[in-house]
Amino acid sequence: MTRQMICQAVAGISDEYVAEAAEYKAKSRVSRKTARWLTAAASVLLAFGLGIFSVWFFTPSDMWGASTNALQLTVVRVDDKMASYAFVDMSPYEETVIESCRGELYRRHGDVSFYRIKGANDLARLIFEQDEDLWLIEFDSWIQPMSSERWKTSYWYTGGYFTDEDIAALDADAKITYADTLGIIYGVESAEDIISVKFEDADIDKTDIGDSVKIKAVTLRDSESAQRMYTLLCTLVDRDGNGWNGWVRVFADDEEYKNGTMPLSEQTEREVVVTLASGRKLKFNYSPTSSIIKKYGDGFGAELSEEDNEWLISVAEIDMQYHYYGDAKNNNAGNTAPENNAVTAVPSPAK
Amino acid sequence: MDDSRIIELLFERREEALAEIDQKYGEICHRVAHNILNNTADAEECVNDSYLGVWNSIPPNHPEQLLPYVCRIVRNLAAKRYHKNTAQKRNSLYDVALDELEECLTSPESPADDYLARETGEHINSFLGTLDKESRVIFVRRYWFSDAPEDIAHLVGRSKNYVAVKLSRTRNKLREYLRERGVNI
Incomplete structure (x- = not known):
């Protein structure tokens, strides 16, 4: 059958179906x-x-x-x-x-x-x-x-x-x-169903200053950590329907970084990957300065207790001290030496 | 204005009928022509010729449904112009749609006659009657209107992937349907 004949065969589609297709309106789907x-x-x-x-x-x-x-x-x-x-x-x-x-x-x-x-x-x-x-x-x-x-x-x-x-x-x-x-x-019945908890770079670089912040990935595989993480996750309740509410981020062009009162978020935030026995991976964003953990991507989040936040900071080996990595305006990223600026204590996590 | 009134105006030989048709169905007519010709100026000309075709054919014709009647004239004129102009350049949505169908309708032994085309057309019609509405709309929008899959996806509120998969499955079903009925393709 030639292309022209195919065209002719398709042209024979009835008026009823042509009108139906021309006037079709999708059923409302819930986005x-x-x-x-x-x-x-x-x-x-x-x-x-x-x-x-x-x-x-x-x-x-x-x-x-x-x-x-x-x-x-x-x-x-x-x-x-x-x-x-x-x-x-x-x-x-x-x-x-x-x-x-x-x-x-x-x-x-x-x-x-x-x-x-x-x-x-x-x-x-x-x-x-x-x-x-x-x-x-x-x-x-x-x-x-x-x-x-x-x-x-x-x-x-x-x-x-x-x-x-x-x-x-x-x-x-x-x-x-x-x-x-x-x-x-997810069929997680106990901490035994959690294989590992990995903390890695949250990859939130806004400026190339963030590229010079080296993040150490930490993976927990012991049963005690799995139990603690399981308990922590089970207690989470969505805080307000918007995980970003109360989420504090400090970039190199923010005053808090410039005046040395808060560390860069590129330094403190982590992506948390919980690997289950089924092989599935649950991903979260975690901000220790905001004391919030939220689902990966945009969406909902939960506020952590002070105790849980401190535990996460500790096991993820997050450096909460202020470090100077360079000035965003001067674009001198790469100057990572802490001695360039006085090391100051970070304020307590925002509540 | 409803279709029956537009047809009445045509029977009364009142030119505002064409303005009404253009206002009501101009968009889809341009779409059909453009999908086939892939050229705005040609499509525009084709649609205008189609309105003339409507003017010349109503009366005596009295279509039950005006929209498919007008669209069919547009499609026929656009296809005629396409076959006249081209053949060498295959770059329209119409080409791509035909390529897809060629896979399930063509065989080396096909007898090349109009009868086969008509018979296949009738079988396609009865096949469409076996489909659910959404599948049928997707098929007709793709192969009659030559709409792009992404446009159909937008129309039916689904993803492009969904439409592509639906089309693929419908083509396979059509192939089986024709084979079961002994259509020599």
């Missing part, structure tokens, strides 16, 4: 931004009405090296809570093997089904099926608990996505902490 707005709105409602608010957004592992699509989210009932999952941009290889990775049915909502990954004991990733098509999805966050009445006004319910039974199974008063994420989503 991450919208989901956050909904979460925020629900949170405000709950904060005023019930005085209860806690939520966790969390970026799951990058174990497979794939990225999730922030614009495509789906929701899955996980026990008595609702979780938001993002679609993973699959590689051609993953598309080829996804069928063989499909494990047991986990949940069915309307005409879509969610399957576990064969051999995986956690819910970090699931396989989503609709119209016989399979997609890989990855845990993104918890949906803020809300009442059945409120759920029944949601996009998912009105779109026929959930049954009344699903809604009835939800706990409107659930208090979500990071322990839920660790336990339910």
Whole structure:
């Protein structure tokens, strides 16, 4: 068949289908931004009405090296809570093997089904099926608990996505902490499921001054550290719905650095990578001067207790002393000698 | 203005009907023409010729749906101009879309006749009836409108990857569908 004939064959597509395609409008999908707005709105409602608010957004592992699509989210009932999952941009290889990775049915909502990954004991990733098509999805966050009445006004319910039974199974008063994420989503039952905790360069260089700050990567593999980290993570509760709130950063052109009262953030901040027995890696940003640990990327964070903050500073071997690395204006990065300036004590972490 | 009123204006030979068509469907007409011709000036000319085609064909024709009727004229004129102008230069979205379909519709033994094209067209229509709406829209936007996958992704609110995968799977299904019906491709 020649190209011209193909063109002719396709030209024969009926008016009905041409009109349908020309006038098509996508069903409203809930974007991450919208989901956050909904979460925020629900949170405000709950904060005023019930005085209860806690939520966790969390970026799951990058174990497979794939990225999730922030614009495509789906929701899955996980026990008595609702979780938001993002679609993973699959590689051609993953598309080829996804069928063989499909494990047991986990949940069915309307005409879509969610399957576990064969051999995986956690819910970090699931396989989503609709119209016989399979997609890989990855845990993104918890949906803020809300009442059945409120759920029944949601996009998912009105779109026929959930049954009344699903809604009835939800706990409107659930208090979500990071322990839920660790336990339910990642299958972490105890500190034994934590293999290592690595502290490395947070890679936040704003100026080339930051390039001259040498960070020593530290990896903890002992059971005592794993236990301490596990306990620390389990107690985390989102502080205010915005992990950056209260986050203090000092760059080379800031007065605090110039006048020697605070060290550069390039020196003190760390990326924390918690490797689980399943092979998944949980990534966080940690600011000892702000005393906040937050999910990797943008999103939510939790305030650390003074004791936990001091422990992290200690085990990560973070140098909290002030050092002069050069003047951003003069661009003389590389002058790393502390003796160029008086070493001063850093103020206590901001509260 | 609704389509039936525009058609009435055409039957009354009132030129404002064309202005109404341009206002209502001009954007998608230009898109169809540009996707095929990959040239703004040619596309503009093609759309204007299409409006003339609408003027000359209504009456006597009385289409049930004006939008596909106008789009079809645009597409036919654009394709005709494309085949006349080109063949050597294959750089439009239309080329890329045809290349994709060629993979599932072409075989060395294909008898080259119009009958086959028509028969295949009918099978494509019935095949489209077996798809869910979103898959069908994605297919038609890609192969009838020659829209780029990223534009379709925007239209259906999905990722480009999603659209690409959907198209690939739909093409495979189409190949099977035609094979099962003994279509000699």
